Amino acid sequence: MRRGGGDTAFEEASYLTRFASKVHMLHRRDEFRASRIMVDRAKQNPKIEIHTNTAVDEVLGDEKVSGLRLSDTLTGKERVMPADGVFIAIGHKPNTEAFRDWLEVDAKGYLVIHDETNSRIEGVFIAGDVHDHRYRQAVTAAGDGCMAAIDAERWLESQGIHEANTLTAW
Ligand SMILES: Cc1cc2nc3c(=O)[nH]c(=O)nc-3n(C[C@H](O)[C@H](O)[C@H](O)COP(=O)(O)OP(=O)(O)OC[C@H]3O[C@@H](n4cnc5c(N)ncnc54)[C@H](O)[C@@H]3O)c2cc1C
Structure with missing residues (x-):
């Protein structure tokens, strides 16, 4: 059934x-x-x-x-x-409610990525099923996570930030 x-x-x-x-x-x-x-x-x-x-x-x-x-x-x-x-099997609804006022979402509610893993907000990176309506697999999400982590690290470096300070400001 x-x-x-x-x-x-x-x-x-x-x-x-x-x-x-x-x-x-x-x-x-x-x-x-x-x-x-x-x-x-x-x-x-x-x-x-x-x-x-x-x-x-x-x-x-x-x-x-x-x-x-x-x-x-x-x-x-x-x-x-x-x-x-x-x-x-009634489809998927991405859990992106919390981000909709901040980040861009597409018609299906998935977060939109701009270049690599960047969101439209500098210093905020996107990875995993929240942006992927096609594959939605653990391995693709993990790969995204790795890419986002590298991008985040490079961004922090570019900002001259080397210590684990609290950066979040919602
Ligand atoms: C039934 C089922 C079977 C699957 N089988 C496979 C499989 O065999 N092989 C495979 O590759 N993939 C499988 N998948 C898909 C795989 O689980 C997902 O692609 C993967 O988990 C996506 O990882 P993610 O980190 O993007 O999201 P998630 O794993 O969903 O992680 C999101 C995390 O964010 C947390 N979160 C949510 N809202 C908030 C909030 N407001 N504040 C803080 N934290 C929050 C959640 O608690 C969760 O821990 C399956 C999925 C399902 C549902």
Whole structure:
């Protein structure tokens, strides 16, 4: 069982077919935000069944998932679907609220980088998933962290700052 209608949901549904004999994709609307190629690929996969206009009202089961209580978003009609597991794939929301008054964010809410790891504020550097809506991996975030640390160190040097003083001023 997989929930969502964007690229994330389709990507994850395809991945799950490696382990599951059947993957049901549930989506509250009848249109998908995902790219056409992802939707087509899922539709051609015999292990994936797509259920549009379907809302999840309850996950059933005590110690283990046994199914879902679903309702049709158009008619309100309820039904129970047996399932061995539930995976929610409704995309990513970057945790950038705290920075929005200070740093530039793109349309999806990710921080915008200017040259290497620089933000638009001198001395503030950006690294990791807060700016990366494409890869979002531990190794890419760690690489970013290393780059930002080097840039920060060089910036401190350029300012003639060699000691660990408190520089933050929010
Ligand atoms: C379920 C799951 C599975 C994953 N599996 C893999 C995988 O197999 N391989 C892989 O490479 N990647 C995987 N990832 C992605 C990987 O975890 C991330 O890409 C990586 O952790 C991003 O690192 P980051 O430092 O940018 O952000 P984070 O690891 O999210 O670190 C951000 C830190 O900032 C802290 N923070 C947030 N707000 C504030 C605040 N206001 N003040 C102070 N601190 C704050 C948070 O507590 C957190 O410690 C997975 C992610 C998830 C969710």
